[in-house]
Amino acid sequence: MQDDRLSKRLKTEYKPVTWANHPVQIDAKGSTGQLAAWRKATIDSGFAPIEFLLPSVQATFVDRLPDSMQAAEEAYARNPGALEKLLEHRWGYYFYLGGGYSTKSREHGEADGRAHAIMRVQSINDVVAQLYGRDLKGKTLLDMACNWGGMGIDMATRGCRVTGFDIRQENVDKARDLIAYLGTPDIEVRQSDILDLTPVKNGTFDVVYNLGLMYHLTQPIEAMEITYALCNEIAVVDTNCSREAFSGFAQIQVGNVNQPDHARGARRLELKPTYRAVIDMMLAVGFKDLIEVTLDLKDFPHSPSRHVLETYNRRRIIGFK
Numbered sequence: 001m002q003d004d005r006l007s008k009r010l011k012t013e014y015k016p017v018t019w020a021n022h023p024v025q026i027d028a029k030g031s032t033g034q035l036a037a038w039r040k041a042t043i044d045s046g047f048a049p050i051e052f053l054l055p056s057v058q059a060t061f062v063d064r065l066p067d068s069m070q071a072a073e074e075a076y077a078r079n080p081g082a083l084e085k086l087l088e089h090r091w092g093y094y095f096y097l098g099g100g101y102s103t104k105s106r107e108h109g110e111a112d113g114r115a116h117a118i119m120r121v122q123s124i125n126d127v128v129a130q131l132y133g134r135d136l137k138g139k140t141l142l143d144m145a146c147n148w149g150g151m152g153i154d155m156a157t158r159g160c161r162v163t164g165f166d167i168r169q170e171n172v173d174k175a176r177d178l179i180a181y182l183g184t185p186d187i188e189v190r191q192s193d194i195l196d197l198t199p200v201k202n203g204t205f206d207v208v209y210n211l212g213l214m215y216h217l218t219q220p221i222e223a224m225e226i227t228y229a230l231c232n233e234i235a236v237v238d239t240n241c242s243r244e245a246f247s248g249f250a251q252i253q254v255g256n257v258n259q260p261d262h263a264r265g266a267r268r269l270e271l272k273p274t275y276r277a278v279i280d281m282m283l284a285v286g287f288k289d290l291i292e293v294t295l296d297l298k299d300f301p302h303s304p305s306r307h308v309l310e311t312y313n314r315r316r317i318i319g320f321k
């Protein structure tokens with residue numbers, strides 16, 4: 001019988017996937033290896049330049065622990081025994097705990113973790129503080145996927161009233177234990193998928209932190225809409241992103257969703273946005289102005305974190321409502 005589907009009126013053929021005009025061979029196993037090869041190919045062929053499409057402010061890395069971490073010395077002096085409980089957790093992120101200890105004391109990578117943590121505070125919290133003339137007293141701040149709570153703890157010690165959420169109860173437990181150890185005022189952390197947050201249920205916040213989250217989701221556009229809906233004044237979006245010069249998403253297959261430091265999303269597939277997609281999403285949901293925070297990494301130690309920063313595969317964008 002004749003196939004009279006419309007699509008059959010066109011004469012089509014299957015072509016094998018080819019990677020013309022660049023030398024990379026896609027022989028890696030699994031999507032992560034293929035993505036890495038694709039990325040190399042796009043970079044080599046000039047398709048993934050480092051673009052700067054927004055007005056920017058520059059943060060400078062200075063090797064100095066933030067006040068919130070220096071204050072841990074007092075917590076340690078008050079109750080050194082409490083440290084044991086903290087060190088039982090498997091931490092993904094560095095926080096100084098006093099007495100020469102840190103959340104990463106029992107793991108490798110402490111130096112990199114330390115520099116990374118300092119850089120995050122200096123390129124996000126310091127810039128927000130600067131924006132408000134250092135007067136953060138009483139500002140409400142939502143930390144959307146707070147993990148160990150460190151960024152919110154730092155803002156609470158500067159006077160913000162902080163609410164943190166994380167999808168994983170283990171992370172909420174870690175953050176609560178750290179907050180209790182430090183005695184940080186005005187911060188609470190609860191378990192929730194950020195997709196379940198609404199202004200009616202959760203209220204709105206002067207500052208919304210959407211940090212390290214956008215590339216762990218399968219509904220990034222909804223997440224950006226929620227970021228906007230919960231925000232009164234500014235939102236900071238800090239995310240890994242691809243450099244290809246179009247607005248879109250790379251599909252990432254996650255090897256281990258339940259990795260021990262619990263920094264992943266909840267699904268086996270994640271959509272990682274390009275830089276242009278982050279900008280387009282922020283504008284589409286309603287942010288009126290966008291400013292990017294770039295980094296002067298002169299004194300940042302050589303490390304995997306430095307590589308990600310230098311290659312501009314992570315961007316920090318402040319959206320103004």
Ligand SMILES: C[S@@+](CC[C@H](N)C(=O)[O-])C[C@H]1O[C@@H](n2cnc3c(N)ncnc32)[C@H](O)[C@@H]1O
Pocket residue numbers: 093144145146147148165166167168171192193194195211212213216262263264265266
């Ligand atoms: C890479 S970590 C980022 C942690 C922290 N915000 C930062 O930037 O350093 C990603 C965090 O997002 C959390 N997360 C992933 N998907 C989430 C969701 N749908 N709702 C709330 N938290 C989520 C994870 O549990 C993890 O703690």
